[in-house]
Structures are given as C-alpha cells and as structure tokens.
Amino acid sequence: MTATLSKPALKIGPYEVDPPVVLAPMAGITNVAFRQLCAEYGAGIYVCEMITARAVVERHPGTMHMMTFGADEKPRSMQLYGVDPKTIAEAVRIIVGEGLADHVDSNFGCPVAKVTRKGGGAALPFKRKLFEAIVRESVKAAGDTPFTVKFRIGIDDDHRTFLDAGRIAEAEGAAAVSLHARTAAQRYSGQADWTKIAELKEAVTSIPVLGNGDIFSAEDALRMVDETGCDGVVVGRGCLGRPWLFGELEAAFAGRPLPTPPNLGEVAAVLRRHTELLIEHDGHDKAMRDIRKHMAWYLMGFPVGSELRRGFAMLSSMDQLDDLIAQLDHDAPFPEAATGPRGRQGSPGKVTLPHGWLDDPDDDCVPEAEDMHSGG
Numbered sequence: 001m002t003a004t005l006s007k008p009a010l011k012i013g014p015y016e017v018d019p020p021v022v023l024a025p026m027a028g029i030t031n032v033a034f035r036q037l038c039a040e041y042g043a044g045i046y047v048c049e050m051i052t053a054r055a056v057v058e059r060h061p062g063t064m065h066m067m068t069f070g071a072d073e074k075p076r077s078m079q080l081y082g083v084d085p086k087t088i089a090e091a092v093r094i095i096v097g098e099g100l101a102d103h104v105d106s107n108f109g110c111p112v113a114k115v116t117r118k119g120g121g122a123a124l125p126f127k128r129k130l131f132e133a134i135v136r137e138s139v140k141a142a143g144d145t146p147f148t149v150k151f152r153i154g155i156d157d158d159h160r161t162f163l164d165a166g167r168i169a170e171a172e173g174a175a176a177v178s179l180h181a182r183t184a185a186q187r188y189s190g191q192a193d194w195t196k197i198a199e200l201k202e203a204v205t206s207i208p209v210l211g212n213g214d215i216f217s218a219e220d221a222l223r224m225v226d227e228t229g230c231d232g233v234v235v236g237r238g239c240l241g242r243p244w245l246f247g248e249l250e251a252a253f254a255g256r257p258l259p260t261p262p263n264l265g266e267v268a269a270v271l272r273r274h275t276e277l278l279i280e281h282d283g284h285d286k287a288m289r290d291i292r293k294h295m296a297w298y299l300m301g302f303p304v305g306s307e308l309r310r311g312f313a314m315l316s317s318m319d320q321l322d323d324l325i326a327q328l329d330h331d332a333p334f335p336e337a338a339t340g341p342r343g344r345q346g347s348p349g350k351v352t353l354p355h356g357w358l359d360d361p362d363d364d365c366v367p368e369a370e371d372m373h374s375g376g
Helices: 032-039 053-057 061-066 085-097 121-126 128-142 162-171 195-203 218-228 245-254 264-282 284-299 306-313 318-326
Strands: 010-012 015-017 021-023 045-052 077-081 103-108 147-152 154-156 177-180 209-212 232-235
Touching: 021 245, 032 045, 032 264, 045 053, 045 061, 045 103, 053 061, 053 077, 053 085, 077 085, 085 103, 085 128, 103 121, 103 128, 121 128, 121 147, 121 154, 121 162, 128 147, 128 162, 147 162, 162 177, 162 195, 177 195, 195 209, 195 218, 209 218, 218 232, 218 245, 232 245, 264 284, 264 318, 284 306, 306 318
Parallel strands: 021 045, 021 232, 045 077, 077 103, 103 147, 147 177, 177 209, 209 232
Antiparallel strands: 010 015
C-alpha cells in the first residue's frame, strides 16, 4: 500500500486532485444534486452529465440548465460530446470565454448505439485524423483551461484504438487521459481489463493517465493504482446509491482506516438529503421522478420487503418518503451484498457504426452531425 500512497498528487492542469479520484459523468445521475452529495464525503473532481457540443453552441435551454454548478463546486468540471472539430472547439470557446466551467473533459467512450451510429463516443477514435483534429482544436480553444480526453480500449477486440488515442491526445496537448478498460462491444458487461491501463501508462508518459472500470470499493481503487501504475481513478457505477464511497476512497488514499459503512437509518438520511437537493435543482415533480431510480441502489442488499421497495420506487412526495423511511429497520447494518457491482451490466453486442466506418482509419470526414440531446 505504501507504493500506492507515495505517488505525487494528481494534477489536472492547475488543479491538484487529492485524493486522485474523479466521479465519472453518468447520464441522468451526475447532476448538481448528486455531485454535491458526493463532494460532501470527500474531495476529488466531480464531472457534470455529458453535454452535447452542438447544444452549447445553439444554447439549448435544457442543456444550459444541466450545466449548473453548486456555489462551492471547484473545479467545475464538464464533459462534452461531439463529432465535429469546429463545433466542439466553438463549444469549448463559449464555456471558457463565459467562465461556465474550470475543466472540460471529452467523451470518446460512450458505447450507446444512438451515439456510435453517428460515429460518436467510442466509435470516433478509430478515425485517427478526425480524433486528432478534435483534440487539437479543443485544446487550442481551451487556452489555459485543462482539456482532458476519456476513451475505451476500442470498438471491439479487432479494433483497439486506446494506445493511438492516448499518444494523439498527449501530443495535441490534452491535460490528462482516462481509459475505461472495456471495448465498446463489451458495453458494461464482463470484467474491465486493467492490464490495458498499465499499457496506456507505459505509452503516455508526460500527462496523467486515469483508470476506469470495476471500482466498487476503496480496496479496488488502491489495487488498480498498484497494479497499473495509473495516476488516479475514475469511479462510475460503484457510487450509485453510495455517495459515501468517496469518503472511503479519501481515507484509503490517505492510509487511514475506512469509516464504518452506514446502517439503514443513515442510508435513509442520505437518500432524503439527495431528494431535497434534487428538489432545489429541478423542482418537486421532476425531482420525485428522478429519485425513484436511485432507490434500488440505496436499498441494495438491505432487508427491505418487496412492498416497501415498491413504495420507494413509486415515490411522489416528501411526506410519502418520510412515511416509508419510518417503516425501515434503522439499525440494520450495511450488508456485505451491497459492496459488489451495481448499476447496469448489460450484455456484450455488436457496435452500431455508420456505413463503411471501418474502411479507412485515416479518413477525417466529419460524420453526420450529432443531435441536440445532452445527458447521454
């Protein structure tokens, strides 16, 4: 463990990230309410939901609302998605010029069909010249604001792009790179291949390399750093219904004993606070719809009857929430079953790509423009 802890602190541009932990942007999850909740447990960087570059350029009202940050959020971190170097660079110019964020990340890891079908997300790094142009133009537009790049191993086992993507991002001035150690074809299934993070770390030497995939506990995070030599970790599904994971990560990286996991009463208090923060951000009705999906994650593994679970999943008011919380066994200890994988696993599948996409990796034509939908 000492090897893990003796590493210099992670720096992304001018920002020291201590502990070296980043909350991955997750559609419909990492809004200002959830980020605030996570940040109350531990420091790090907490990235906003994915924002579509075109929606920023065209000032789409829903997207502008999603770009909200808390008063104390520092650095304010945003992830952009797009397929056109000009549009992404223009979005970066707006974000930086109007002081809307302090750090811009870019998404080349999304495996969802509606994104890859247009050549975006995890499909794009296969087009090396286009990828290079996007990073180069974005870094130029960002100026002193750090621009970082997140990608996957590749489209599938026959089309691995991560080493090229890492070297290109480094050469074009990205402040850091993150690797989700799965292919797009794997989606979120199977196991992340951490050996690829170690390979990327050997190939990319002048900027931080962050690892992502299968961090469900503080022990996983230390093990990833130890096994791969990566400079920091990116946590996604592991914190769903478990924002206190960031407190555990902070303790682990500092070499302190981990805090005692919360009992069901304490989890209920966190869940209630999450709901209040959502109401503040989105108003009552949207917040009530939004919090429902978090309920199964918060209650995972606890002894909660099916009828009570159904009540949480169909929540419509704070009074109803308080009534349901009152029926829980507040002393039930945190269950071992709740420490493992959570969130979507799905199954592997063929990646949907534009017609002829794999014909020529050096073709730098911009694919069909992305739609306006931010958030994934």
